[in-house]
Amino acid sequence: MRAGDADRQRIADQLKSALDEGRLDLNEYDERVQRAYSARTYGDLDGLLDDLPGTVGVQHSQVQPHSPAPQPAAAVAKGETDHGGRHTFTSALTAFLICTVIWAISSFSSGHAYYFWPAWVLIPVIITGVGALTDRGRRSR
Structure with missing residues (x-):
């Protein structure tokens, strides 16, 4: 299946993040970005991120949104x-x-x-x- 510009850009952005985190050196980053931008299919993009830690989606995140502490029932009843x-x-x-x-x-x-x-x-x-x-x-x- 053919890869689109958005697919190539997403891979390049993830590679940039890995470079910023120190997971890739500049030469390896440059090589992988060139491969990403020259990719024509999803198969060409495979392997560029395999050895890098991925991001966790929001639905699997361990972070919980803040919720205010509940008021005691007696205080709520009295107003x-x-x-x-x-x-x-x-x-x-x-x-x-x-x-x-x-x-x-x-x-x-x-x-x-x-x-x-x-x-x-x-x-x-x-x-x-x-x-x-x-x-x-x-x-x-």
Whole structure:
């Protein structure tokens, strides 16, 4: 059976991959590519890839697609499937409180109040707090 241009190109691409992986040296690659491009039948293409490891098709691959972890049945029944907003709010509030303590220690130890820079950390606290409250309002409906 006669080989087409796409068949010859597929073999040449696989040979290029083998060269890039170090499985073929440049002379052997050049020789095999010349044979691939001059092939007229599938029989002429046979043997060019026999000693090279093949690729595994998707259907035989060991890699599994990512699937999210299932929610516990009790949480799903109660409608409590996402606490991300509340956790983010708590984390942001903790960061604000730590920054405020650092500001207070540095201000009192120097004897005068510095600019209250922890206010900038308060911005994410407000944003996540509003988000957590609106999510809770949506879930209760």
